[in-house]
Amino acid sequence: MYNEMFRGSGLRDEYAVIDAWLKKHGPTALLDRQAEAEELFRRIGITFAVYTEGTDPDRLIPFDMVPRVFNEKEWSIVESGSIQRAKALNCFIADVYGDRNIVREGIIPEAMILNNPAYLSQMNGYRPPNDIWSHIIGVDIVRTEEDTFYVLEDNCRTPSGVSYVLQNREVMHRMFPDLFEGGRVRPVDGYGELLAAAMQDCAPPNCPGKPTLALLTPGQYNSAYYEHYFLADLMGIELVEGSDLFVEDDVVYMRTTNGPERVDVLYRRIDDDFMDPEVFFEGSTLGVPGIIRAMKAGNITMVNAPGTGIADDKSVYTYVPDMIRFYLNEEPIIENVPTYCCERPDELTYVLENLPELVVKEVHGSGGYGMLVGPTATQEEIEEFRAKLIANPTNYIAQPTLALSTSPILTPDGMSPRHVDLRPFVISGKRTALIPSGLTRVALQEGSLVVNSSQGGGVKDTWVLSDRTSHA
Amino acid sequence: MLSRTAEGLFWMSRYVERMDNTARLLDAGRRLDALPRQDGAGSSEWTSIVIASGCSESFPDGPDSATSTTVREHLVRDETNPSSIVSCILAARHNAKAVRPSLTSEVWEAINQTQSDLKQHLNNEFDRKNLNAFLDWVQGRASLIVGAILGTMLRDDRYGFVQIGKWFERADATARLLDVKYHVLLPKVSDVGGGFDYLQWLQILRAANSATAFRHVYGRSPDAEGVVDLLVLNAHSPRSLRTALDQLDIEMNALTKGNAGLQQALLGQIKSQNQVLAQLSLEDIFARGLHEWLTDFIRETNNLAGMTAEAFGFGAPPVAEAS
Numbered sequence: 001m002y003n004e005m006f007r008g009s010g011l012r013d014e015y016a017v018i019d020a021w022l023k024k025h026g027p028t029a030l031l032d033r034q035a036e037a038e039e040l041f042r043r044i045g046i047t048f049a050v051y052t053e054g055t056d057p058d059r060l061i062p063f064d065m066v067p068r069v070f071n072e073k074e075w076s077i078v079e080s081g082s083i084q085r086a087k088a089l090n091c092f093i094a095d096v097y098g099d100r101n102i103v104r105e106g107i108i109p110e111a112m113i114l115n116n117p118a119y120l121s122q123m124n125g126y127r128p129p130n131d132i133w134s135h136i137i138g139v140d141i142v143r144t145e146e147d148t149f150y151v152l153e154d155n156c157r158t159p160s161g162v163s164y165v166l167q168n169r170e171v172m173h174r175m176f177p178d179l180f181e182g183g184r185v186r187p188v189d190g191y192g193e194l195l196a197a198a199m200q201d202c203a204p205p206n207c208p209g210k211p212t213l214a215l216l217t218p219g220q221y222n223s224a225y226y227e228h229y230f231l232a233d234l235m236g237i238e239l240v241e242g243s244d245l246f247v248e249d250d251v252v253y254m255r256t257t258n259g260p261e262r263v264d265v266l267y268r269r270i271d272d273d274f275m276d277p278e279v280f281f282e283g284s285t286l287g288v289p290g291i292i293r294a295m296k297a298g299n300i301t302m303v304n305a306p307g308t309g310i311a312d313d314k315s316v317y318t319y320v321p322d323m324i325r326f327y328l329n330e331e332p333i334i335e336n337v338p339t340y341c342c343e344r345p346d347e348l349t350y351v352l353e354n355l356p357e358l359v360v361k362e363v364h365g366s367g368g369y370g371m372l373v374g375p376t377a378t379q380e381e382i383e384e385f386r387a388k389l390i391a392n393p394t395n396y397i398a399q400p401t402l403a404l405s406t407s408p409i410l411t412p413d414g415m416s417p418r419h420v421d422l423r424p425f426v427i428s429g430k431r432t433a434l435i436p437s438g439l440t441r442v443a444l445q446e447g448s449l450v451v452n453s454s455q456g457g458g459v460k461d462t463w464v465l466s467d468r469t470s471h472a
Numbered sequence: 473m474l475s476r477t478a479e480g481l482f483w484m485s486r487y488v489e490r491m492d493n494t495a496r497l498l499d500a501g502r503r504l505d506a507l508p509r510q511d512g513a514g515s516s517e518w519t520s521i522v523i524a525s526g527c528s529e530s531f532p533d534g535p536d537s538a539t540s541t542t543v544r545e546h547l548v549r550d551e552t553n554p555s556s557i558v559s560c561i562l563a564a565r566h567n568a569k570a571v572r573p574s575l576t577s578e579v580w581e582a583i584n585q586t587q588s589d590l591k592q593h594l595n596n597e598f599d600r601k602n603l604n605a606f607l608d609w610v611q612g613r614a615s616l617i618v619g620a621i622l623g624t625m626l627r628d629d630r631y632g633f634v635q636i637g638k639w640f641e642r643a644d645a646t647a648r649l650l651d652v653k654y655h656v657l658l659p660k661v662s663d664v665g666g667g668f669d670y671l672q673w674l675q676i677l678r679a680a681n682s683a684t685a686f687r688h689v690y691g692r693s694p695d696a697e698g699v700v701d702l703l704v705l706n707a708h709s710p711r712s713l714r715t716a717l718d719q720l721d722i723e724m725n726a727l728t729k730g731n732a733g734l735q736q737a738l739l740g741q742i743k744s745q746n747q748v749l750a751q752l753s754l755e756d757i758f759a760r761g762l763h764e765w766l767t768d769f770i771r772e773t774n775n776l777a778g779m780t781a782e783a784f785g786f787g788a789p790p791v792a793e794a795s
Contacts, residue, residue, distance in 0.1 A: 042588070043581045220569045233573040244474050255475045257629065257784040258731070 002145050002405040003417050004068065014069045014465055021179055022066070022415070030065060031410045033175065037063055040171050062458035063168060064409040067179075068420060068440045075464045077149055078424060079434060081334030082139040084324060086426035089156055089311045091327035092320075093133040096310050097123045107322050116316070117364060118309030120272065122279050122292065129202040129301055130430060134308040136195070137426045138439075141334065143405040150337045150402065152421060154320065156312040157304065158269050161439040161459075162425045163227035166191060166234075168461040169437070186436040186464045191425075192234035198303075198429025199235075199265045205298040211264035213237040214254060216245070218270050218286045228269050242270070247290030250297040266291075267303040275306055314363045314397050315341060337402060343394040351398040352389060355382050358398040359449070360389070373449055375401050404449060407460065409442060419443045421451050422462065436464035473574075475785030478633045480571035482781070484564050484583070485621075485637030491560035492614035493645040494547055495607045497521050500649070500679030502603070504656065505540055507671050518543045520655035524648040525555050544598055548606070557610055561590050564617075576624040579617065586613045632727045633784075636720055640777045643716035646703055647766045647773070649679055653696075654763040673699050680711045697754055700762065705752065713769065717746040724780075738783045741776060 005015045022030070041060050070078065095102050096113055103110045113119050138159030140152040169188050173180060196213065203211035217228035219241050232239035244254050245263065253260035268275065274284040279292045294300045310316065318339045321332045340347040340358075351358060360372040372385040389396055406417035424438035440460040441451035451457040504517035518538035522528060528535045530553045531546055550556045554563070565587040572580060593609065596602045618638075625631045656672055673694040677683040680703055683694075689706065690698045706712045724742050728734040757765045781787060 043585065220566070225569075229572040238474055238477075239573050240474060241476065244476050255785050257473045257475055257478050257727075259785075 001403050001417075002143065004143070004405050004407050004420070007146070012069075014071050017179060017184075018067060018069065021176065027410050027414045028412075031412065034063075034065065034410070037065060037171055037175060040174060041167070061164065062444060062456075063171070064418075064442055064444075064458050064460050065172070065175075066408055066410060066415070067172065067461040067463050068407045069463045069465060071465050072467045074147070075436060077147070077333065078141060078422065078438070079436075081149065081151070081332070082137075082141070082424050082426045082434060083432045084328065084330060084333050085139055085151065085154065085320065086134070086137045086428055086432055088320065088323040088327050089137060089154060090132055090134055090428060092323045093156070093305075093308055093311050094127070094131045095327075097126060097133075097307060102323065102326055105326065107326055108316075108319050112315060112319075113310060116310055116313055118272075118307070118313055120280075120307035120310075123305070123307040126296055126305070128305050129204060130428075132202055132428045133305040134311065135198055135202065135303045135428050137428070138423045139426060141422045141424070141438075142337070142402060143420075143422075144403050145405075149334045151320070151334050152337055153314065153317060154312040155423070156308040157271070159423070159425065160224045160227055160269075161423055161441075162191060163230040164459050165425075165435075165437050165439050165462065167230070168459055172461045184465050186466050188435050188437045191435045192231070194427050194433060194435060195231070195267075196235040196237070198427045199267060199301075201429030202301045202303065203264055204295075204301045207264045207299075208262070212262060213265045213267070214240045214263045216240050216242070216266055216268040216270055216288075218242075218274070222269075224269065231267070237267075242284075242286045242288050245288045245291070247288060247294050250290070250294045250299055252288065252291055252294045252300045263300060265301045265303060272306045272309065275302075280306075314339075314361055315343075315394075318397070337399045340398040342389055342396040342398060347398075348389065348393045351396075352386060355386060357401060359401055360385055360396055360398045363395055363397060371450075373401070376447065376449075401449065407440070407442065409444070409458075409460075416446065418446070419449050419451065420460070437462045473629050473633075477571050477574050477630070478784050479781070479786035480567045481574060481630055481633040482637040482786075484567035484571065485634040486641040487560045487564035487567065488583070488614055488617050489638045489641035490555060490645070491557050491564065492611055493641070493649075494525060494555055494557050494560060495610040495614075496679045496681065497525055497649065497652075498544065498547055498603070499607050500652070500675050501540070501543060502600075503675040503678060504672065507668070507675075516656050520652045522546070523655050524652040526644075526648060527553055527555055530554075544603065548598060548603075549594065558590065558594070561587055574630045576620070578620040578624040582613070582617045582620045586617070589613075629727060632723050635723045636727070636780065639716045639719045639723070640773065640780075642711065643713050643720075643773050644770060646680060646711050646713055646716070647770050649676060650700065650703055651763060651766045652676060652679075654766075669696075670694060677702075682709060682711055685709060696762075700757060701754055704757065705749070705754070707750075714749055717742070717749055720776075721746045727784075734783055738779055741779065745772060745776065 004012075006012060011019055038060055041063060092102065096119070100110070102108050103113070134156040136159060138155035138161065140155065141149050142152050143149050166188055199213050200211055213235065214237050215228055215232040217225060217239055219225065222228070229239050238254060240254055246253055246255070252263045252266070254263055270286050273281040275287040276289060276292045277284045277287060278289050280287075291300065291302075292306070295302055318336065318341060321336055324330055324332045340351050342348045342351055351360070355372070356374045356377070358374045360374070362370045372381060374382065404419040404421070407420045408415040409418050420440050420442045422438045422440055424434050426432060426434045440462040441457045442460055443449060443451045444456055444458050498521070501517055501521035518540060519535045521543055522531050522535040522538045525547055527546060531538065532542065546553055546556060548557050551559055551562070553559060565583050568575060568580060568583045593606050596606070598606060621631070621634055625634065653672060653676055670693055673696065674683060677686050677694055677699060682702060686694055686698060686702055689702060692698065702709050703711060704713045707714050707718060709715055720742050724739050728739045
C-alpha cells in the first residue's frame with residue numbers, strides 16, 4: 001500500500017516541512033489543537049448537514065491537520081488529466097443534445113443515452129455560449145502508486161466541496177503560519193476570480209452589457225448552504241433563492257429594494273428537476289418558472305446547464321476514455337478504474353464470481369450510499385448484493401478494490417495512515433483551468449475505503465508545491 | 473440589494489434589539505416584584521410585564537394569571553412565543569444565516585456564537601441567581617452584536633436596513649415599557665406621587681438602562697413627568713422615542729435617496745411623525761392620557777414599519793399586538 005509521505009523507506013523531500021512541524025509539536029500536542037481548528041470552522045460557520053435523523057444538523061466535517069502534498073510533476077498529471085477530461089465531457093454533452101456523432105460512429109449505444117434518467121430531452125437543440133455545458137466539473141481521482149492515478153468518477157452537475165479547499169487552507173494559515181514561510185505552497189486564492197471570469201465569458205447572446213452574475217441556492221436548510229454563500233461572497237455576487245427571481249418576457253429578474261434587476265448568468269446549486277416547474281418537476285417551489293424559456297431565448301446562461309448529469313453517470317463513465325479519443329484525438333492522461341458493467345452478461349458472471357474482491361456501486365447512486373465493499377463486507381451483505389445484482393443487473397457496476405494510497409492523520413495513538421482521494425474542480429469558460437489544489441477526502445476509519453463526508457469521511461488541506469523556492 | 477436581504481437584515485436587527493429588551497423587561501419585573509408590599513398591593517407586576525412584552529395573546533391562561541415562574545418560562549424559554557429570549561436568538565441567527573454574505577464575519581460570529589452558547593445556558597435551572605446571570609449574558613451578547621455592527625459594517629444600504637430594524641423595535645419597546653406603569657396597580661389612589669410610585673418609576677428607568685441618565689439630566693428623584701420626558705421627548709436619550717424617530721428619519725433619508733416615489737410615500741410619513749413628536753410637550757401627552765397616547769404611538773409606528781417593508785419589496789411584518 002502506497003503511503004504518500006514516504007518514498008521507499010525514506011521520507012519524501014516534499015514532506016520535510018511537515019515532518020519537521022510534526023516533530024516540533026508532537027502528534028499529541030497537535031491533536032490538542034484540533035479543538036481550536038474546529039472552533040475556527042464553527043465560528044466561520046462551516047458545517048455540513050447530513051440527512052440523518054437525530055444528529056446535529058450543523059455538524060462539522062472532520063478536519064485532519066496534516067496537509068497532503070503534491071509536487072509539480074504529480075500535479076501536472078492531475079491538472080492536465082482533469083482538464084482533458086472536462087473538455088471531453090463538455091464535448092460529449094454538446095454532442096448528446098446536438099448531432100450525436102458519437103452514437104453515429106458506433107462508439108456509444110444510443111439506448112445508453114435515451115434510457116438514462118439524467119438525459120433531458122427538453123435540452124435537445126440548445127447551444128450554450130462557448131458550447132460549455134458543465135462549467136464546473138469535479139473529477140474524483142485516486143492514486144495507487146507514486147505516478148499512478150485513476151479517475152474514480154466525474155461530477156458534472158453541481159459538484160460541491162470547493163469551499164473546504166479554501167477554508168482548510170485558511171485555517172491552516174491562521175493556526176500555523178510558519179508552515180507557509182518561504183512561499184513554496186502555491187496559493188488557492190484565485191478560485192473566485194477564475195469562476196467569475198468563466199461565468200462572464202459565458203454571458204448569454206442577448207446580455208445587454210457587463211453581465212450580472214448571481215448564485216441560486218435552495219436556502220439555508222440545504223446541506224451545502226455554507227458553500228453557496230461562501231462562493232457568492234467570494235465573487236461579490238448576489239445569493240438568490242427561487243422566490244427572489246421571476247421571469248418576464250423571457251428575461252430573468254431579481255427582486256431588489258430598487259425594483260427588478262436583470263440577471264444574466266446564474267450559478268445554480270439546485271438540481272435540474274427543481275429548476276423550472278414549467279418544464280421539470282411541477283411541484284418545485286425552489287426554482288424559477290420560465291427560466292428554461294429564458295435560457296433558450298438566449299437571455300440567461302445557467303451554470304451548469306440542465307442535463308449535464310448524462311455525462312457523470314457510472315455507466316457512461318466507462319466510455320469517457322473513448323470520448324477523449326473521439327473528441328480530442330488524444331490518449332487519456334489519467335485512466336479509468338477498470339469497470340465491469342453488470343448489464344453485460346459475461347461481465348456480470350465475472351462480478352458474481354468475484355464479489356468478495358470487488359466494489360459494487362449503483363449506476364445512478366452517489367454519496368457512497370448503496371454500495372458494497374467486498375473485502376470488508378460480511379457474508380450476508382455479499383449475498384444480499386448477489387440477489388440485487390441478479391434481479392437488476394443494469395443498475396450496477398463493479399470495480400476491483402484498488403490499493404488506494406494513504407496519507408497520515410493525527411490520532412490519539414499518534415500518526416496513522418488512512419486512505420485518501422482527491423477532487424480537483426475544473427472550471428470552463430473560454431478556457432479550461434483549475435486552481436493548484438483540490439479537496440482531499442480521507443477515510444477516518446482504519447482500513448476504510450469510503451471517504452464521503454456523509455459516511456464519516458474527513459478533509460485535509462491539499463498543497464501543491466512550487467519548484468521555485470523563494471528562499472534557498 | 474435583494475428585497476429578501478433587506479428583510480433579513482431588518483428582522484435580524486429587530487430580534488437582537490428585542491432579546492435585549494425582553495431581558496431588561498424581565499429584570500424590571502424582578503425588581504418590581506421585590507418591592508415591599510403594603511396592604512392591598514396586588515401582584516400585577518408580572519401581568520404588566522407580559523403586556524409590555526406584547527405577549528398578552530400568547531401567554532397561557534391570559535396575562536392576569538402571570539406569576540414570576542410562568543412569565544420567566546414564557547419570556548425566556550418558550551419557543552412558541554416569538555418574543556421569548558430563546559426565540560429571539562434563534563430568529564436573529566436564522567435571519568443572519570439567510571443574509572450571511574451581507575454580514576461581516578465579526579457580526580456573524582457574534583450572532584452565531586450567541587446561539588451556540590445559548591444551549592449551555594438552557595441546561596441551567598433558572599433560579600433567581602441563575603436567571604440574573606443569564607439576563608446579564610443576554611444583554612452582554614446584544615451589546616457585542618450591536619458593537620460588531622457599528623464597528624465593522626460598511627455604511628451602505630445593508631447597514632441602513634439593520635439600523636431601521638433596530639430603531640423601529642426600540643421605539644416599540646420603549647413605548648411598551650412606559651405603559652407598564654399604567655398597568656401596575658398602586659396599593660391606594662393616594663399613593664400616586666408617593667414613595668411606592670417613585671420606586672416603580674425607578675424600576676422602569678432601570679429597565680430602560682436610564683436610571684443614571686435620569687439623575688444626570690434632571691438632578692432629582694424619578695417622577696412621572698421626568699421619566700416620560702426622558703423616554704419620550706429627550707433628543708439625547710438613546711432609548712427615547714424622539715431619538716428613535718430622529719434616527720429613522722436619517723436612515724430613511726439615505727435609503728430612499730434617488731427614488732422620488734419612495735421619498736414621497738415613505739420618507740414624508742416618517743418626517744411628519746418626527747415633526748409632531750419634536751413639537752410635542754409633556755402637557756399634550758398627559759392631556760391625552762399617557763396610556764392612550766402610547767397606544768396611538770405604537771400603532772402609528774407599526775404602520776410605518778409595515779409601509780417600509782412594502783416599499784422595499786418585502787412583506788409586511790406580523791401585526792404587533794396593541795397594548
